[in-house]
Amino acid sequence: MSGERVTQDMIEAELDAASIQFHQFPNTTVTVAAVKLRNGFALVGHSACVSPDLFDAQVGKELALRNARDQLWSLLGFRLRDAL
Template structure:
């Protein structure tokens, strides 16, 4: 799911010829092998659990301040985006470790 912001950044990186090993939105998406959602009964709290290909689970959450504004589809989307954004740091650490070890 390439956002407009990610597409813009990807285009700029390509234009500037910045092609050293790096993470891409596609690489982040490829780490995700499953997803599950839960809305806590009586609340607007939505949790998304993204399962990564190595079995690790990353959580994201969302909640509407006003129950009148709660929309399940929007809550799921926000919770998933929050979980997906956490993957960048994990995969960034992994890539940096590989680069430091001379594996890449």
């Protein structure tokens, strides 16, 4: 088995080249991150806060993007496995 792997740099390069839009649904604590990758493939990350009193829109964006980033790890892992 080779030493090839998906790296944080690979993930960040994909996200740097991506178009990212956020939406926070009014009167909710739900935030989504729509990530269009350079090849046109789309990921949708999401977050939600249990308590409206504790909701922070910036944290919601960060968590939604983290959720999309986690999906990207799987996709790049799949791509790498096909290439090996």
